[in-house]
Amino acid sequence: MSRQPYVRPVSKTTWYMRNGRYRKYMLREVTCLLVGVYCFLTIWALAALAAGADTWNGFLASQQNTVMVVFHAFALVYFLIYQAFDWFKLAPKAMPVQLGEKKLPDRYIIIAHYVAWAFVSLFVFWLTGVI
Amino acid sequence: MSMRQMELEVMRYDPEQDDEPHFQSYSVPCEDDWAILDALNYVKENIDTTLAYRWSCHMMVCGSCGMMVNGEPSLTCKTFIRDLPDKVRIEPLENFPIERDLVVVLDDVMEKLRMAKPFIIRHDEPPPEDQEYTQSRAALYKFKQYTMCVNCMCCYAACPQYALDSSFIGPAVLALAHRYNIDSRDQGKSERLDLLADHDGVWECSFVGACSEVCPKSVDPAAAVQQMKIDGAKEWWKQKLGGGKS
Numbered sequence: 001m002s003r004q005p006y007v008r009p010v011s012k013t014t015w016y017m018r019n020g021r022y023r024k025y026m027l028r029e030v031t032c033l034l035v036g037v038y039c040f041l042t043i044w045a046l047a048a049l050a051a052g053a054d055t056w057n058g059f060l061a062s063q064q065n066t067v068m069v070v071f072h073a074f075a076l077v078y079f080l081i082y083q084a085f086d087w088f089k090l091a092p093k094a095m096p097v098q099l100g101e102k103k104l105p106d107r108y109i110i111i112a113h114y115v116a117w118a119f120v121s122l123f124v125f126w127l128t129g130v131i
Numbered sequence: 132m133s134m135r136q137m138e139l140e141v142m143r144y145d146p147e148q149d150d151e152p153h154f155q156s157y158s159v160p161c162e163d164d165w166a167i168l169d170a171l172n173y174v175k176e177n178i179d180t181t182l183a184y185r186w187s188c189h190m191m192v193c194g195s196c197g198m199m200v201n202g203e204p205s206l207t208c209k210t211f212i213r214d215l216p217d218k219v220r221i222e223p224l225e226n227f228p229i230e231r232d233l234v235v236v237l238d239d240v241m242e243k244l245r246m247a248k249p250f251i252i253r254h255d256e257p258p259p260e261d262q263e264y265t266q267s268r269a270a271l272y273k274f275k276q277y278t279m280c281v282n283c284m285c286c287y288a289a290c291p292q293y294a295l296d297s298s299f300i301g302p303a304v305l306a307l308a309h310r311y312n313i314d315s316r317d318q319g320k321s322e323r324l325d326l327l328a329d330h331d332g333v334w335e336c337s338f339v340g341a342c343s344e345v346c347p348k349s350v351d352p353a354a355a356v357q358q359m360k361i362d363g364a365k366e367w368w369k370q371k372l373g374g375g376k377s
């Protein structure tokens with residue numbers, strides 16, 4: 001008897017359409033594009049800041065149009081849903097806490113992350129004079 | 132007991148005849164409490180003796196009956212027809228080559244299992260002849276969940292990373308390696324980390340958790356992989372800062 005295993009082809013371009021789980025995976029992976037754009041914006045902002053007040057104000061002005069506002073809003077929501085919420089939800093898996101023979105319930109670890117996030121945000125707001 | 136007529140669309144592949152797989156339909160009178168595996172056994176016994184598939188225990192222990200049921204990696208002995216529509220599509224586990232019909236080639240993961248060194252490694256003296264390595268219950272609970280794995284490979288069929296690149300070591304093997312790494316009796320962690328923290332190891336995993344969602348034994352391999360990433364990173368820093376291995 002001869003062996004002749006059949007390898008099912010995997011499309012390099014549309015493989016993730018196979019099921020909902022893979023589509024979700026891709027939605028998460030493409031956040032890297034937003035991260036890329038954000039890195040670019042940050043470097044641009046720093047360069048503008050270093051170049052002096054005029055350039056800096058020019059940079060700020062360039063961000064104050066509908067396209068950029070929509071982009072920032074979209075990026076924020078996308079990051080929140082696909083990175084922050086998802087990550088916090090998964091945190092207890094990456095960092096399980098066992099006290100004696102019992103596992104600390106996941107929700108405590110998740111809540112701790114949200115609390116830490118709130119504190120860091122408040123600190124940043126305080127630092128930047130928002131509050 | 133009431134009966135239900137089910138239509139099974141089964142993927143067939145005969146390496147001696149076929150160039151590629153095709154689907155064959157069987158109409159099966161199923162009893163209410165049947166699992167998909169019972170329906171396949173009915174086909175084999177009454178309709179078509181040439182159908183090839185693996186199974187052994189019919190009780191979620193041997194791990195050999197994993198297949199795609201309506202696109203979902205499943206142990207067919209615990210996938211009940213009462214939870215499924217009248218028409219069910221059954222395929223061999225995805226991401227593996229097909230040997231024949233519903234039987235897949237598992238050589239790749241078998242080789243990887245060996246690489247993970249799934250046994251207790253000791254560097255100290257062994258305990259005296261009449262004694263054992265003792266372990267507290269708390270220490271056992273740290274890894275007990277990972278010992279439930281039955282090597283059904285449903286997690287590999289679900290993993291998008293493995294689908295794209297089969298050099299990725301993959302969920303169940305990583306979970307098994309982690310199981311030994313966090314066993315209080317084991318001292319082989321650094322040996323396994325060297326192997327598993329490289330580019331085909333844990334860093335390939337993007338933590339979407341498809342593996343854990345489909346695991347019929349609630350092993351949660353995604354959790355193991357993430358914990359190994361943290362361990363791997365810690366080890367890396369230790370080596371950078373301390374100049375040696377722990």
Ligand code: SF4
Pocket residue numbers: 289290291292293301302335336337338339340341342343352353356
């Ligand atoms: S969490 Fe990692 S190992 Fe599990 S399915 Fe996703 S990529 Fe694969």
Ligand code: SF4
Pocket residue numbers: 279280281282283284285286287302303306342345346347348349350351352
């Ligand atoms: S981790 Fe779960 S899905 Fe993966 S081989 Fe083990 S029992 Fe099967």
Ligand code: FES
Pocket residue numbers: 186187188189190191192193194195196197206207208209
């Ligand atoms: S037949 Fe053994 S796990 Fe299903």
